[in-house]
Amino acid sequence: MRESPRTAAELVADRPAALPDDPALRASIRRARAEESRLLGVLDDDPTGSQAVHDVQVVTVLDEAAYEDAFAAGQMAGGAGVCFVLTNSRSLPEREAADLSRRAARDLLAVARRRGAQIDLISRSDSTLRGHVIAEVAAMTDALRSVTGRGPDAVLFVPAFIEAGRLTVGDNHWARTGAGMVPVGETEFARDRVFGYAASNLREFLVSKSGGTIRPGDVTSITLDDIRAGGTSRIRSVLAGARNGAWVVVNAAEYSDLEAVAHAVLIAGRAGQSFLFRTGPSFVRALSGLDPRAPLRGQDLAPARATISPAAHGLVVIGSHVAQTNRQLDALLAAGHPRPVVLDAEAVLNGAPGAVAETAERVVGGLCSSDVVLCTSRTLVMGALDRSAAEPDDLTVARAVSGALADVVRLALDAQPAWIIAKGGITSHDVAVRGLGIRRAEVAGQLFPGLISVFRPADALPGAIGMPYVVFPGNVGDDEALADVVALMHGAREVGRARARRDAARPSL
Numbered sequence: 336m337r338e339s340p341r342t343a344a345e346l347v348a349d350r351p352a353a354l355p356d357d358p359a360l361r362a363s364i365r366r367a368r369a370e371e372s373r374l375l376g377v378l379d380d381d382p383t384g385s386q387a388v389h390d391v392q393v394v395t396v397l398d399e400a401a402y403e404d405a406f407a408a409g410q411m412a413g414g415a416g417v418c419f420v421l422t423n424s425r426s427l428p429e430r431e432a433a434d435l436s437r438r439a440a441r442d443l444l445a446v447a448r449r450r451g452a453q454i455d456l457i458s459r460s461d462s463t464l465r466g467h468v469i470a471e472v473a474a475m476t477d478a479l480r481s482v483t484g485r486g487p488d489a490v491l492f493v494p495a496f497i498e499a500g501r502l503t504v505g506d507n508h509w510a511r512t513g514a515g516m517v518p519v520g521e522t523e524f525a526r527d528r529v530f531g532y533a534a535s536n537l538r539e540f541l542v543s544k545s546g547g548t549i550r551p552g553d554v555t556s557i558t559l560d561d562i563r564a565g566g567t568s569r570i571r572s573v574l575a576g577a578r579n580g581a582w583v584v585v586n587a588a589e590y591s592d593l594e595a596v597a598h599a600v601l602i603a604g605r606a607g608q609s610f611l612f613r614t615g616p617s618f619v620r621a622l623s624g625l626d627p628r629a630p631l632r633g634q635d636l637a638p639a640r641a642t643i644s645p646a647a648h649g650l651v652v653i654g655s656h657v658a659q660t661n662r663q664l665d666a667l668l669a670a671g672h673p674r675p676v677v678l679d680a681e682a683v684l685n686g687a688p689g690a691v692a693e694t695a696e697r698v699v700g701g702l703c704s705s706d707v708v709l710c711t712s713r714t715l716v717m718g719a720l721d722r723s724a725a726e727p728d729d730l731t732v733a734r735a736v737s738g739a740l741a742d743v744v745r746l747a748l749d750a751q752p753a754w755i756i757a758k759g760g761i762t763s764h765d766v767a768v769r770g771l772g773i774r775r776a777e778v779a780g781q782l783f784p785g786l787i788s789v790f791r792p793a794d795a796l797p798g799a800i801g802m803p804y805v806v807f808p809g810n811v812g813d814d815e816a817l818a819d820v821v822a823l824m825h826g827a828r829e830v831g832r833a834r835a836r837r838d839a840a841r842p843s844l
Contacts, residue, residue, distance in 0.1 A: 340515030346504045347588050351563035354591035360598060364624030367601050368416065372452040374406060375417045375623050376443035377459050378436055378475070380425040380466050381760030382767060383808040384459035385788045387498065387620040389628045389780040391417040393790065395768045397439055401775055401794075402446045408777070408793070416452075417623050418443070419459075419778075423764040425466050425530075426734050432467045433474040440478035448482075453604075455612070455622060461760075462496035462615030463510060463524035463810060464532060469545050472613050476580055479611065487611040489577030491600070492537060495587040496615040498785030499811055502588045506556050507535050513813070523658055524810060537584045549582060556584035562592050570599035574608060585618075593621035617785070631780045631789055632828050638753050639791065639801035647753035648702050649824055651817070652744060652766055653710035654737050655759025655809030663758075663817035664710060670818065673708045674701040680711045683739040684732065691739050695746035702750040706821065709743060711736055737765040744770030748798040754824050756805040758817065763806045771804065772796035779803075782823055786811055 347353075367373070377384065385393060392405035397420075405418040420439050424432035440456055447454035456475055460466035472490055480486045495503050500511025501519070508519045518535035519525060525532050534540040538554045555577065561569045577583055587593050600610060600622065612618065620627075638647075651673060653664055668675055676697045682690040694709070701707040737759075744755065744766050755771070757763035767773045767790070776790040782805065790804040805820060812819075819830040 337521055338518055340512065340517050343500070343502065343511070343516055343588065346502065346509060346516055347559065350504070350559045350588075353589045354563055354595060356591060357594065358626060360594055361624045361626055364594070364598055364601060364622075368624060371605075372450075373416070373601075373604075374447050374450070374452050374454040375457065375619070376402075376440070376447070376454050377417065377419045377457045377619055378424075378439050378471070379419050379421050379459045380432070380461075380471070381423060381808075382421045382763045382806045383760050383788070383811075384616050384619065385419055385778045385806070386781055386808070386811075387496075387616040387785045388417065388623065388625055389778055391419065391623075391778050392775060393419040393421055393778060394775050395421045395764070396774050397435070397442065398774075399442045399446055402443060403450075404794075405775055406446065406450065408775075417619070421764055421767070423761065423768075424471065425460065426737070426761045426764070429467050429470045433470040436471040437474035437478050440475040441482060444478065444482040455604075455610070457612040457614055457619060457622070459614055459616065459619060460494075461524075461530075461810075462494050462499060462501040463519055463522065464494060464508065464540060465524060465527050465530035468541070468613060469549075472611060475611055479609070483609075485609060486580050487609045488579070489574060489581050489583050489608075490611045490613060491583050491585050491596075491618075492541065493585040493587065493593070493596075493612060493614040493618040494537070495585070495593065495617050497587070497590055497593070497617045498783075501615060503537065503584070503586045504559060504588055506537050506558075506584050506586065508537055508540075509535070541582050541584075554582045554584060557586060557596060559586045559588065559592065562586070562595050567595065567599050567602065570596055571603055574599060574603045574610075580611075587617070590617065590621065593618050597621040597624070620785075627784065628780050630783050632823065633826065635779065636754070636789065636803050636824055638803060647751060648704070648706045649754040649756065649821070650698065650702065650744070650747065650752040651706065651708045651756045651758070651821065652740055652762060653708065653758040654733075654740050654762030654765075656711075657809045659812070660758055660809045662814045663812060664708070666814050667708065667818045667821060673706040673821070674704075675708045675710065676701060678709065678711050678736075678740060678743060680736045683736055691742045692746065695743045698743060698747040699750040702747065702752055709740065709747075711740065733761055734765075737761045738769060741765040741769035745772075745796075748796065751798065752802070754803040754805065756807055756817075756820060756824070758807045759809040767804065767806075771799035771802075773799060773804070776804070782820055787816075787820060
């Protein structure tokens with residue numbers, strides 16, 4: 336039976352009051368991490384996990400030297416010693432995703448050992464629960480055991496994404512929609528063809544995703560009562576009872592919940608406990624002790640290249656097919672300013688010669704006079720590359736089309752776009768790696784509080800270095816959010832005014 340939507344306040348009405356925001360606690364977490372030489376390695380299964388953090392490094396390659404450079408660059412700039420490794424593993428079959436996670440975790444552990452540091456490892460994934468949850472954590476456990484001789488005492492499952500309205504209360508995970516807060520199992524994300532699920536209760540979700548290898552009694556949780564009424568001692572007690580890699584669901588409806596747990600985790604680590612983490616974006620900020628940063632505006636978004644004119648046009652690349660993205664694309668095009676260029680997905684999948692080159696020519700031509708929206712044809716392709724052959728899985732199709740989009744972007748770099756926005760997780764990864772040649776970049780911050788990161792490529796193709804690259808998840812933002820982001824890239828400081836201007840410019844229907 337479907338539940339009626341609720342407000343966030345209704346979800347926590349019978350829980351203890353939230354702990355106050357505590358900058359001193361965050362400073363204490365940062366200080367403890369620095370004193371203990373404790374790094375943070377985040378294996379991110381698409382490029383969107385950095386939405387809650389700033390002044391950290393992201394790496395797109397499996398390369399220990401790149402991890403070394405990332406930690407060094409971050410610490411030289413006074414950062415938190417955080418390195419995101421963008422694995423894009425959500426686009427891969429389970430076995431390949433696990434192998435990749437195992438290798439990346441092992442290499443991060445090796446880098447930490449050479450630096451004489453400790454490291455916490457996070458498997459960062461979708462706050463709406465899509466991804467290779469069990470397999471990737473199992474692979475990281477293997478890596479930890481092979482390098483240190485022991486596995487984790489517990490795996491903390493923390494999918495909350497506070498800024499996006501993805502909250503965990505009573506062990507149930509909730510998502511904010513236009514109608515209100517609904518159980519995540521009742522959202523469109525739960526109907527994903529590859530990673531679909533039914534359970535909103537996170538204990539039941541883990542049991543289901545494990546295929547029965549995790550039993551209901553194997554999973555414990557840190558409740559809001561534990562956090563808000565019991566405090567550090569109660570959280571530590573729950574953690575101390577976890578053994579042999581047991582899963583622990585972490586409830587959270589505010590950042591103060593996450594920061595209280597992060598603080599307790601550090602204390603438990605000093606006492607000898609070891610943890611792995613499967614999280615959404617928000618817990619990364621909490622465990623690193625970062626303060627929030629105001630959204631980027633104005634000169635923060637200007638290209639850091641003398642060769643780019645401030646009046647130059649930008650490129651929006653859309654591969655995501657979730658309904659949210661389609662609505663956002665419609666709203667952007669309704670104002671009539673960007674020039675749409677469509678890459679025919681069927682033509683790409685059927686090997687039509689020249690499909691990529693011809694599309695790139697139209698993008699380059701369009702950028703001479705306006706912003707360009709490069710998107711795939713909006714009919715989701717699920718058929719075969721060869722109609723006479725067995726159908727490939729959906730991830731294979733998605734990778735092929737996303738790769739073609741990235742190839743178009745690479746060819747279009749000659750037009751020197753002032754900025755690029757990529758919409759969708761797999762799309763934004765492929766555009767970063769294959770289109771822009773990014774090996775390492777800095778997360779400058781976000782366009783909205785904790786939402787939609789802006790990368791500054793540091794090691795990339797010459798045409799991409801210093802260019803703002805906006806990583807926009809497919810499942811984030813209201814219907815006007817994409818148009819708002821384009822307005823911000825053109826210098827708007829208040830998106831409300833930009834919306835009013837767009838509404839005035841639209842023809843009456």
